[in-house]
Amino acid sequence: MTTRTHLDRLENQSVFIFREAYHTFKNIAMPWSMCKDSNVLIWLASRAFFGRVPFPVLHIDTTYEFPEMVEFREWATAHYKLNLIVKTNEEARARGIGYETHDPVTVTHELKTVALQQAMGQYKWDALITGIRRDEDPTRAKERYFSRRNAQFEWDYKDQPPEFWGQFATTAAKGEHVRVQPLLDWTEVDIWRYIQRENIPIPKMYFAKNGQRYRSLGCSPITKPITSNAETIDAIIAELETTRTSERAGRAQDHHERNAMQKLRAKGFL
Amino acid sequence: MTKRAVGAKQSNNPQSAIRDPHFSDAAHLRIVFVGHVDHGKSTLIGRILSDTNSLPEGKLEQVQRACAAENMEFEFAFLLDALLEEQEQNITIDTTQIPFKTAKRNYMIIDAPGHKEFLKNMITGASSADAAVLVIAANEGVQEQSKRHAYLLSLLGVRQFCVVVNKMDLADYSEGRFLEIEKKYRAFLKTLNLETNIFIPASARFGENITARSKKMEWHSGPTLAEALDEMTSLAPPTDLPLRLCVQDVYKFDDRRIIAGRIETGTLQVGDELVFSPANKTSMVQSIEHWQPVTSAERSPRAKPETAIAGDSIGITLREQILRVSRRVYRIFTLRAWRLRK
Ligand SMILES: Nc1nc2c(ncn2[C@@H]2O[C@H](COP(=O)(O)OP(=O)(O)O)[C@@H](O)[C@H]2O)c(=O)[nH]1
Numbered sequence: 001m002t003t004r005t006h007l008d009r010l011e012n013q014s015v016f017i018f019r020e021a022y023h024t025f026k027n028i029a030m031p032w033s034m035c036k037d038s039n040v041l042i043w044l045a046s047r048a049f050f051g052r053v054p055f056p057v058l059h060i061d062t063t064y065e066f067p068e069m070v071e072f073r074e075w076a077t078a079h080y081k082l083n084l085i086v087k088t089n090e091e092a093r094a095r096g097i098g099y100e101t102h103d104p105v106t107v108t109h110e111l112k113t114v115a116l117q118q119a120m121g122q123y124k125w126d127a128l129i130t131g132i133r134r135d136e137d138p139t140r141a142k143e144r145y146f147s148r149r150n151a152q153f154e155w156d157y158k159d160q161p162p163e164f165w166g167q168f169a170t171t172a173a174k175g176e177h178v179r180v181q182p183l184l185d186w187t188e189v190d191i192w193r194y195i196q197r198e199n200i201p202i203p204k205m206y207f208a209k210n211g212q213r214y215r216s217l218g219c220s221p222i223t224k225p226i227t228s229n230a231e232t233i234d235a236i237i238a239e240l241e242t243t244r245t246s247e248r249a250g251r252a253q254d255h256h257e258r259n260a261m262q263k264l265r266a267k268g269f270l
Numbered sequence: 271m272t273k274r275a276v277g278a279k280q281s282n283n284p285q286s287a288i289r290d291p292h293f294s295d296a297a298h299l300r301i302v303f304v305g306h307v308d309h310g311k312s313t314l315i316g317r318i319l320s321d322t323n324s325l326p327e328g329k330l331e332q333v334q335r336a337c338a339a340e341n342m343e344f345e346f347a348f349l350l351d352a353l354l355e356e357q358e359q360n361i362t363i364d365t366t367q368i369p370f371k372t373a374k375r376n377y378m379i380i381d382a383p384g385h386k387e388f389l390k391n392m393i394t395g396a397s398s399a400d401a402a403v404l405v406i407a408a409n410e411g412v413q414e415q416s417k418r419h420a421y422l423l424s425l426l427g428v429r430q431f432c433v434v435v436n437k438m439d440l441a442d443y444s445e446g447r448f449l450e451i452e453k454k455y456r457a458f459l460k461t462l463n464l465e466t467n468i469f470i471p472a473s474a475r476f477g478e479n480i481t482a483r484s485k486k487m488e489w490h491s492g493p494t495l496a497e498a499l500d501e502m503t504s505l506a507p508p509t510d511l512p513l514r515l516c517v518q519d520v521y522k523f524d525d526r527r528i529i530a531g532r533i534e535t536g537t538l539q540v541g542d543e544l545v546f547s548p549a550n551k552t553s554m555v556q557s558i559e560h561w562q563p564v565t566s567a568e569r570s571p572r573a574k575p576e577t578a579i580a581g582d583s584i585g586i587t588l589r590e591q592i593l594r595v596s597r598r599v600y601r602i603f604t605l606r607a608w609r610l611r612k
């Protein structure tokens with residue numbers, strides 16, 4: 001009898017979650033930052049729905065995007081035939097909110113979370129498919145596959161519903177939405193092994209150039225590259241096998257103060 | 271600690287670590303820690319992560335510094351109990367899952383809250399586990415949740431477990447106290463039809479019998495916690511049972527009519543004759559559908575599958591359409607299995 005690998009098990013579980021979400025919610029969107037995880041999401045959606053992504057993908061454009069990422073966005077949109085929606089918090093930019101003048105937590109909140117709220121208000125999605133993983137952050141480690149957010153986008157992490165045996169809490173009142181998180185069980189190395197196995201296209205910035213590469217990709221002013229000579233996926237996996245530095249170490253907004261991530265996430269950050 | 275040495279060697283030569291399928295890609299053991307509140311579950315996990323070098327660099331120091339700054343005593347549990355509310359009250363509110371590995375294999379460790387108010391979170395954590403560690407504090411002995419959690423494990427079908435008698439430092443590392451708890455708990459487990467041969471005396475706070483063998487309890491001849499974990503096995507998918515597949519959805523994106531769902535038990539092959547319940551109609555599997563991406567076609571082509579097994583999320587087409595198949599109410603069986611049932 002054919003056996004299944006760890007990656008097969010993860011893929012099957014994610015596909016199951018995608019299909020539950022697509023059946024349950026009429027009006028779904030999938031935030032897409034073009035980072036490696038969100039490209040894996042697009043791939044898994046294509047597996048779940050046999051070569052199509054049957055809902056819009058949303059790029060929250062902070063206007064601080066790396067040009068390479070925007071280039072990748074245009075290429076991938078055509079390649080996968082995506083229904084792409086781009087959203088910027090123009091109002092905050094007009095007020096002068098930006099990394100030049102404000103701290104990273106404020107800017108992340110305004111240009112990402114508030115922009116997402118604006119898009120939600122406009123399109124009235126009842127579910128968002130996110131690419132967060134439990135291994136990224138201790139508060140994400142406590143997430144459910146289906147997780148409700150109230151109208152203010154708040155996460156009631158102190159009272160989450162039980163979730164087991166493929167049964168999910170799928171109800172959301174008017175104005176609320178459900179976060180559907182198919183990658184919760186994946187680790188950073190799983191993501192890379194899967195990208196390698198499936199040959200999933202990702203932005204070139206993950207690979208080393210002149211002794212540096214990006215391990216995690218966010219806004220350009222607050223995302224720092226790491227020293228690395230990893231030019232191939234094999235080399236990246238080898239590097240991760242030996243490193244003990246956490247993935248989001250290069251993301252300034254997480255480390256601004258103690259429990260900064262919990263505060264950001266309680267207010268609606270992915 | 272010969273095992274750790276092997277692990278270190280593998281990571282110095284990462285190429286071989288990647289290619290070794292048993293190390294990198296075999297099923298990960300999902301293990302849940304349960305037991306009465308305050309008996310040391312989160313501390314045990316924090317200790318294991320720290321003693322096996324599984325924490326991100328600087329994480330331990332960061333939490334220690336944060337505690338010092340706020341005049342709180344450092345707890346290994348804070349590595350998991352990350353919510354401010356959890357740290358203030360020194361209690362686990364919700365279940366956490368953390369990947370971790372020994373030289374032998376990969377794990378997903380699941381920390382479950384012990385307080386009875388958070389039982390739903392304990393069940394959420396335990397339901398997906400291959401195995402469990404039941405934690406009992408040596409000073410307090412068997413308590414209400416020690417029993418209730420064992421009962422819930424038996425209900426959830428988690429039958430593989432070991433028992434850690436923790437906080438042995440508070441019982442003078444006494445063999446007598448350990449045997450007393452073991453005897454009492456064994457008798458209780460028997461009433462649930464549960465059994466284990468592995469009882470481990472340990473101290474999470476002082477790292478006794480966690481990854482290193484304790485010098486203070488040389489009377490213990492059984493394994494350390496890390497050794498006990500490595501002996502456990504992950505559950506194989508239930509392929510030897512009759513086919514059961516719940517219809518998740520029916521897709522008509524193009525001219526194919528695809529019935530999508532996950533195989534709960536058994537196996538399915540192209541050509542199998544299926545029974546659709548509750549209509550009791552039959553049809554044959556025409557194909558197991560599959561997406562062949564453009565980019566990976568020449569590099570890693572996945573052949574169109576002919577068979578699928580329990581755990582697979584699949585989509586099939588039928589030789590003769592069965593009308594009005596819909597989600598949920600519809601279950602699929604193989605004809606053979608169905609005949610056996612009648
Ligand atoms: N003396 C002693 N205290 C321990 C030991 N393990 C845990 N504790 C303490 O017991 C308390 C509860 O631990 P915690 O891990 O939060 O318990 P949980 O509710 O089972 O997760 C904490 O103050 C720990 O420091 C141990 O082996 N010895």
Ligand SMILES: [Mg+2]
Nearest residue numbers: 311312361362
């Ligand atoms: Mg705890």
